[in-house]
Amino acid sequence: MDSKSISYIINELGEDRENYFNAVSPPIIQTSNFSFTKVDQLRKAFEDEYSTFLYSRGLNPTVRILSQKLAALDGAEDCLVCNSGASAIFAAVLSQVKSGDHIISVDQPYTWAQKLFNNILPKFDVSVTYVDGRAIENFEAAVRPNTRIIYLETPNSWSFYLQELEAVSKLARSKNVITICDNSYCTPLYQRPIDFGIDLVLQSATKYLNGHSDVVAGVLSGKKILIEKIFNSEYLNMGIGISPFNAWLILRGLRTLPSRLEKSSITTKKIISYLESRDEVEEVHYPFNPNFPQYKLAQKQMLGAGGLFSFVLKTKTIREIENFCEGLKHILMAVSWGGHESLVIPGCASIRPNEFDPNNKVHRRLRMYTGLEEADYLIEDLEGGFSKMA
Numbered sequence: 001m002d003s004k005s006i007s008y009i010i011n012e013l014g015e016d017r018e019n020y021f022n023a024v025s026p027p028i029i030q031t032s033n034f035s036f037t038k039v040d041q042l043r044k045a046f047e048d049e050y051s052t053f054l055y056s057r058g059l060n061p062t063v064r065i066l067s068q069k070l071a072a073l074d075g076a077e078d079c080l081v082c083n084s085g086a087s088a089i090f091a092a093v094l095s096q097v098k099s100g101d102h103i104i105s106v107d108q109p110y111t112w113a114q115k116l117f118n119n120i121l122p123k124f125d126v127s128v129t130y131v132d133g134r135a136i137e138n139f140e141a142a143v144r145p146n147t148r149i150i151y152l153e154t155p156n157s158w159s160f161y162l163q164e165l166e167a168v169s170k171l172a173r174s175k176n177v178i179t180i181c182d183n184s185y186c187t188p189l190y191q192r193p194i195d196f197g198i199d200l201v202l203q204s205a206t207k208y209l210n211g212h213s214d215v216v217a218g219v220l221s222g223k224k225i226l227i228e229k230i231f232n233s234e235y236l237n238m239g240i241g242i243s244p245f246n247a248w249l250i251l252r253g254l255r256t257l258p259s260r261l262e263k264s265s266i267t268t269k270k271i272i273s274y275l276e277s278r279d280e281v282e283e284v285h286y287p288f289n290p291n292f293p294q295y296k297l298a299q300k301q302m303l304g305a306g307g308l309f310s311f312v313l314k315t316k317t318i319r320e321i322e323n324f325c326e327g328l329k330h331i332l333m334a335v336s337w338g339g340h341e342s343l344v345i346p347g348c349a350s351i352r353p354n355e356f357d358p359n360n361k362v363h364r365r366l367r368m369y370t371g372l373e374e375a376d377y378l379i380e381d382l383e384g385g386f387s388k389m390a
């Protein structure tokens with residue numbers, strides 16, 4: 001997608017300013033229902049809610065402006081904007097399986113995808129096999145006659161491991177299996193899975209797309225035939241649509257997506273060079289770092305890598321990691337990412353202190369997200385963290 005198309009999509013596509021007083025910013029159509037003057041119009045709306053404004057659990061004009069833009073960015077025919085990334089995952093997966101079916105998922109997908117696979121789907125006799133997604137052979141070996149979905153997340157938001165989109169979608173097609181890819185890490189600006197043959201692409205709009213840490217939302221994109229089916233079933237049944245106000249906030253956030261991504265990526269490179277110069281840092285994991293094991297693949301299928309990365313501290317004790325995190329003044333300790341503010345999460349927050357094993361790199365790993373602050377400001381803060389470590 002060229003930059004002219006991106007500018008057009010973000011600034012104009014789906015907007016119909018003459019219909020709302022030529023306002024530059026679209027209105028928030030905060031209504032639950034829409035009225036009709038002819039019975040026949042109402043009848044048509046009942047028959048085809050996918051194309052008619054009837055009730056805001058289905059279509060809403062403010063949400064529709066956003067969904068047209070997000071589908072175009074993904075290179076998809078249509079998309080659904082959901083009230084979370086987690087509900088987009090739920091709807092995508094549920095729409096493709098029935099009792100007795102099998103799913104292949106990449107190892108360690110996003111936590112709530114894992115919980116869906118491990119805790120909810122087994123109740124309906126749907127099973128999952130996790131594979132190391134770095135080699136296509138692992139997917140090939142896991143396919144069964146009842147496999148319905150191959151579920152991907154590339155890069156993974158903790159390990160940053162990639163899957164080769166083209167190879168996996170080719171395999172899936174030959175076996176009549178649907179591919180679903182979580183594209184939250186890249187956003188459609190840095191990777192378009194649909195261009196590589198992926199069927200359904202989803203992402204947490206909570207992260208970069210909204211970008212201001214004030215909305216939880218998700219997007220699910222694909223061919224119209226798939227999206228319409230999900231709309232008429234899972235989307236309407238679970239009531240997972242986004243509210244008009246939250247859609248409006250994301251529209252506002254989207255206007256600056258290219259600039260925010262660029263700024264965050266440039267600052268990240270500086271932060272990574274700084275971290276690599278520190279004796280306390282054992283390694284840095286970032287797909288666009290030339291020493292990243294899958295750097296070549298990252299260069300092939302991604303246009304950029306944004307602000308999310310991780311690094312491993314050389315420590316013997318958990319206390320040093322805690323001191324480092326608690327010693328930061330500006331970089332906040334919080335989940336999520338993609339907003340204006342820089343963040344850190346230590347892997348050791350997921351274990352009890354007595355379980356800490358200094359030989360386990362995962363325990364010594366910290367995930368960092370670079371927000372929109374200036375590099376010097378962040379580096380000074382990291383410097384402060386290191387000085388408090390011992």
Ligand SMILES: *Cc1c(COP(=O)(O)O)cnc(C)c1O
Nearest residue numbers: 084085086110157184204206217
């Ligand atoms: C945050 C996130 C999700 C879930 O999105 P929510 O908006 O929090 O529901 C899914 N996948 C990835 C990779 C995420 O980072």
